[in-house]
Amino acid sequence: MNVYIAGVATTPFGELWDVSPRSLANDVVNRAIRDAGIEKNNIEALFVGNMLSGMLGRQEHLGAFFSDSLGMHVPAFKVEGACASGGLAAHMAILSVLSGQYTTVCVLGVEKMTDHKPEDVSAALAGAGSDEERMSGATFPALYALLARVHMHRFGTTQEQLASVAVKNHFHASMNPNAQFKNLLTVEKVLQSSMVADPLHLLDCSPISDGASAVIITSKPSHPIHAIQVLASSVATDTLDIARRSSLDELRATRIAAKKAYTQAGILPKDIQVLEVHDCFTIAEILAMEDLGIYEKGKAAKAIEEGKTRLDGDFDRVVNSSGGLKGCGHPVGATGVKQLVEIVEQLRRSAGKRQVPNARYGLTHNVGGSGATAVVHILCTNRQ
Amino acid sequence: MNVYIAGVATTPFGELWDVSPRSLANDVVNRAIRDAGIEKNNIEALFVGNMLSGMLGRQEHLGAFFSDSLGMHVPAFKVEGACASGGLAAHMAILSVLSGQYTTVCVLGVEKMTDHKPEDVSAALAGAGSDEERMSGATFPALYALLARVHMHRFGTTQEQLASVAVKNHFHASMNPNAQFKNLLTVEKVLQSSMVADPLHLLDCSPISDGASAVIITSKPSHPIHAIQVLASSVATDTLDIARRSSLDELRATRIAAKKAYTQAGILPKDIQVLEVHDCFTIAEILAMEDLGIYEKGKAAKAIEEGKTRLDGDFDRVVNSSGGLKGCGHPVGATGVKQLVEIVEQLRRSAGKRQVPNARYGLTHNVGGSGATAVVHILCTNRQ
Numbered sequence: 097m098n099v100y101i102a103g104v105a106t107t108p109f110g111e112l113w114d115v116s117p118r119s120l121a122n123d124v125v126n127r128a129i130r131d132a133g134i135e136k137n138n139i140e141a142l143f144v145g146n147m148l149s150g151m152l153g154r155q156e157h158l159g160a161f162f163s164d165s166l167g168m169h170v171p172a173f174k175v176e177g178a179c180a181s182g183g184l185a186a187h188m189a190i191l192s193v194l195s196g197q198y199t200t201v202c203v204l205g206v207e208k209m210t211d212h213k214p215e216d217v218s219a220a221l222a223g224a225g226s227d228e229e230r231m232s233g234a235t236f237p238a239l240y241a242l243l244a245r246v247h248m249h250r251f252g253t254t255q256e257q258l259a260s261v262a263v264k265n266h267f268h269a270s271m272n273p274n275a276q277f278k279n280l281l282t283v284e285k286v287l288q289s290s291m292v293a294d295p296l297h298l299l300d301c302s303p304i305s306d307g308a309s310a311v312i313i314t315s316k317p318s319h320p321i322h323a324i325q326v327l328a329s330s331v332a333t334d335t336l337d338i339a340r341r342s343s344l345d346e347l348r349a350t351r352i353a354a355k356k357a358y359t360q361a362g363i364l365p366k367d368i369q370v371l372e373v374h375d376c377f378t379i380a381e382i383l384a385m386e387d388l389g390i391y392e393k394g395k396a397a398k399a400i401e402e403g404k405t406r407l408d409g410d411f412d413r414v415v416n417s418s419g420g421l422k423g424c425g426h427p428v429g430a431t432g433v434k435q436l437v438e439i440v441e442q443l444r445r446s447a448g449k450r451q452v453p454n455a456r457y458g459l460t461h462n463v464g465g466s467g468a469t470a471v472v473h474i475l476c477t478n479r480q
Numbered sequence: 481m482n483v484y485i486a487g488v489a490t491t492p493f494g495e496l497w498d499v500s501p502r503s504l505a506n507d508v509v510n511r512a513i514r515d516a517g518i519e520k521n522n523i524e525a526l527f528v529g530n531m532l533s534g535m536l537g538r539q540e541h542l543g544a545f546f547s548d549s550l551g552m553h554v555p556a557f558k559v560e561g562a563c564a565s566g567g568l569a570a571h572m573a574i575l576s577v578l579s580g581q582y583t584t585v586c587v588l589g590v591e592k593m594t595d596h597k598p599e600d601v602s603a604a605l606a607g608a609g610s611d612e613e614r615m616s617g618a619t620f621p622a623l624y625a626l627l628a629r630v631h632m633h634r635f636g637t638t639q640e641q642l643a644s645v646a647v648k649n650h651f652h653a654s655m656n657p658n659a660q661f662k663n664l665l666t667v668e669k670v671l672q673s674s675m676v677a678d679p680l681h682l683l684d685c686s687p688i689s690d691g692a693s694a695v696i697i698t699s700k701p702s703h704p705i706h707a708i709q710v711l712a713s714s715v716a717t718d719t720l721d722i723a724r725r726s727s728l729d730e731l732r733a734t735r736i737a738a739k740k741a742y743t744q745a746g747i748l749p750k751d752i753q754v755l756e757v758h759d760c761f762t763i764a765e766i767l768a769m770e771d772l773g774i775y776e777k778g779k780a781a782k783a784i785e786e787g788k789t790r791l792d793g794d795f796d797r798v799v800n801s802s803g804g805l806k807g808c809g810h811p812v813g814a815t816g817v818k819q820l821v822e823i824v825e826q827l828r829r830s831a832g833k834r835q836v837p838n839a840r841y842g843l844t845h846n847v848g849g850s851g852a853t854a855v856v857h858i859l860c861t862n863r864q
Contacts, residue, residue: 141715150534150560156607157562160852163717171715172853173568174560176534178541184557188572195578197713223540329581331525331555336541336548468544469556 269419
């Protein structure tokens, strides 16, 4: 059985203080349904990707909550896996269609973060990591800073190369009307921003964001040409804390999920023209490009610095055309779904100024915590 | 493709202050794996049913958390839907095997509630309901009390009949070594217990509990005779708050999920000999028996009072042989999984003193909130 993404929609990401989670969800789900050329009553189940509704919103019946507010009353599920919640919800939705029990389902990724006090949000986000790391005060920037230091030590990666990831992703975001940050950066500006966790400056870090994204997954698309085929959906996990990993110059969960995904899709890393990867920190994009097999270990930082993944000039492929988590924003439960929205737009050739020419294969890569969960999807257009 | 439950295990339910969630999970998962006659490395994915880890434990990466602590590092997911989290996790696991992507997976239901202050637990549990109900102070006992009043008014249901549900379930629990409450009750004792929300007394209410249960779902069981076939797995949702429902003498989500399940299984309600239903309050079991089609609307309370669902004397079928939520306990994320464990034990004829003779078909019924989510499974033994 083939499975397709038939409809997509996303809200702008950013500080959306004047919009409720219900309004965000209604907006994207209804637009995704229209985009798929179907009616609301064609949706047979709802998969909600969200991390923080319990801790920040004291709501822990989120599938029924949104199913109800959307006026659907279909089987509904909240799937949670920290910052990979959106990707995991999509994986579950795809398997549910492959099972034959559902034909057409909706994946909703949604997160509302900026209504809350920053210290509450930080404390809640620490819920993605291990108790031991939390008790020793290791925040996520601190953990990724350690990974960055290992990479710098082992491969000569520089702070300028880290900064070049943020510069590229803000450049892409400047062409994305839904992006949280549309301002252009320079390497100097990144290096001059305040230090958060050495060597990561403020502008090496993705922001706190609100937003929602939705995709319609189906085995029977109304418009086969318009629909984008899901060639692979794979998940892997690793230790919750980084202290017990055998290697700190990689995220092993990404490597395992990617290997499974390439096997499922029957393609190689070099076949992919457009990728949305999990750049929660600039070092994370460098690790992703290597662990996804796009570049050899230790070679990604230089390639990114040289513009090989940037949508202008002499690129080999384009990475994070949406602006990524850094430029487009990172409402945690929505991120994995937004990545699918962006790749579908690219493969449909409807990405506007951000369009990557002739993209045929696209990949999304969503990470939970400091790499304990990784989700990889590979999509393909049938048009020549 | 046929799907089976090949292995089961549960911890005792109760106030387990001296055991960590990790220990509970390790215990049941390892025993369920041994029960299935397989090795840990045969498990390809882990589905965790849990409601409160974020609000009470500040841990929101629970799939990876348990996958890691179990030493598995397989694809892992937390599925959440209030008190139906365990049933929803099982549904997802079953669909994932039907999809063909996984052959053998584990469902872990786990909840740790008694370590926390009762007021914190109550506040967290309110997260299963609607904001409007919460703001107006309608707790879960209050909502179910309203449903009980409607039933009493419309069908002449009595407080004695409500109490008879608790009496029966404690009787069953007295034969279950894993039950939280093994003491026998009388109708008088229930009616003399303190009033929580008129007409529901303290002994009409299920308790706050700790516990974990696990089942192994597979399409290729090692011991086909030992494995129990899953004939149906269905989910339905309704409005989050009861105020907007057209009828208060039923839980519509149960009716819809049950209808789908009977169709999937190709059997009728009368074919079922043993059921585990969601008796969070005594009225809930009466509603369940009617909404599942076992008795006509308005007839269940009398049948229960007359012992038609009690494992002694002249029963038509046996309901909540484990003791149910009332007698066995209600660690919310574990409940839906424990129901499957009990039905598997019954269909294997290994339920000891609680064994229902000649049971061939069994049903589980798990509810989230005040009926916004309902999950129904139908199981069958292949032995004659």
